[in-house]
Amino acid sequence: MPEIKKVLIANRGEIALRVIHSCKELGIKTVAVYSRPDAASPHVLHADESVFIGEAASSESYLVMDKIIDAVKKTGADAVHPGYGFLSENAAFSERCEKEGIIFIGPKPHAITVMGDKTAARELVTKLGIPTPPGLKSELKDLEEASTIADEIGYPILVKAAAGGGGKGMRIVHKKDEFESSIKAAKSEAKNAFGDDRIYIEKYLEEPRHVEFQVVADMHGNVVHVFDRECSIQRRHQKVIEEAPCALLTPELREKMAEAAIKATKGCDYIGAGTIEFLVDKHLDFYFLEMNTRLQVEHPVTEMISGVDLVATQILVAEGKKLPFTQEDLKINGHSIECRIYAEDPEDNFLPSTGMLHKHRVPTGDGIRVDAGVEEGQEVTINYDPMISKLTVHGKDRKSAISKMLRALDEYEIVGCKTTIPFCEFTLRHEDFVEAKYDTHFVKDHFNPEELESKVDEDILALAATLLKQVETEDPKEMLSAGNSTSDWWLNRR
Structure with a gap:
C-alpha cells in the first residue's frame, strides 16, 4: 500500500487534535473538517488545512459521508481517520472509502459489520468458545419465548440494543411485571438512536466490573494486546473514570482474558486498533460484552503504561506495515488513571452544564496529560458531547497515581x-x-450529591468569613478599591 502523506480527520474536538499530534510527529499533513460552531475550534486551527462541511447538527455535517469524501478529494488527502463516534464504526463509510481508493484508518467493513452487531458478535465469540452472559444468543423475535428465557436465567436481566452502544436502548429489568414495558421502551429508544430496533436479553451480572483489552492487528496476521483497562466508574452506562491496568485481575486471569481477546480479534479478521470489552462478576468469571471497532476515548491510560502511540500504530498498520512490536516487547509500566472532565452538573444527575469557558487552566507536571478539545474563551455547546477534556496521570503504582490525580484535579481551574x-x-x-x-x-450505591453541596457550602462560609473579617478590620473604601484578592479567590473556585 502507498505511504500516507496527508490524513483527513473525520471528527472534531480532542480526538481530532490527538490524531493531528501523531500525524505531525510522523511528518504527515492533516486536514480538519468542521461545522459552523466549530469554525474556531482548536482542531481546526492546528490542522494544516480545513474544510467547512455544514451546520451544527451532526446529521448535516460530521455524519454526512458525501461531504467527508468530497473534502478528501478537494484536499488530496490519502487517508481518513474517523476518531471515535460519528462515522468511526460505520461499515458503509469504511466500504465507501475503500471503493473511492481512500485509505480508511480502521478495520475492514466485514469486521465492523460483524462486531458492530451485538447479536452477530455474540454468535461469533460463542463459536470461538468465549463465554457470554446467559441469555438469548440472537435477537429477540418472540416476546413469549424471551419471557420464558428470562424466567430461566432469573431476574434481574439486561435488555440491550443489537446495533447500539453507549447505554442507548438498554434497560435493567428487575422483575417479571416490568419485562414487557421494558422491551417496548428499549426497542423504541434503539430505533430512535440507531434506526434499528432489534434487541436481545442477557443475565444481569452481580457486582459487575467493566474490564477491556486493547488489541492491535496488522495485515500480516500479527495480533497483540496492549493490556487491560478498568472502566467501571460510569453514569448512565457511560464511562467517567478509567484506569490501567485493572487492579482486580490476577496474572492468571489477565492471561486468560487476553487470550480470549486475541481469539475474538482473529476471529473477525480484524485490522487496526480495537477493544474487546468484558464483564467480570464477583466470582471472577468473565464474559464477552462487545467489541469496539475503533480507538477508545480512554486510550491514553494504555499509552501511558505501555509507551505505545496507538494512533501512530493505527496509521502504520493502515499503510500495510507490520506491527513495530511483538507481544514480548510490551510490558506494563506503573499505573495510569483518566478522568473525563465533562461540562455536567453532578449535583443534578449529571445533566449538561454548557457555557463559555471564562477560565480554563489545566494542571501540569511530570506524568500529567490533558487532552482538551476546547480552550479558554470558547464555548461548550449543546450541539455535541459535553466533554471539555480528558485528564490522565501516570504513577509508579496505583497509590501514587491516585495521589497525582487528586493533585491534578485540585489544580484544574474551570x-x-x-x-x-x-x-x-x-x-x-x-x-x-x-x-x-x-x-x-458505584454511582448508584455510593455517590451522594449532598456531599458535594456541603463542600460548596463550606466554600461559601469561608468567603463570608473572609469578607466579614475585612469589614471588621479595614476601611470599607479601601476594601472596595483593593478587594481584588477576594474576588480572584471566588473566581478561581470550580
Missing part, C-alpha cells in the same frame, strides 16, 4: 460551567475506589 471534577475527587477519595473494590454500581 470557570463558566459546572464540571465532573468534584465527582472525580469524591470518587478517588472513596474507600471502595482506593481499595479497588468498586463495580459499575
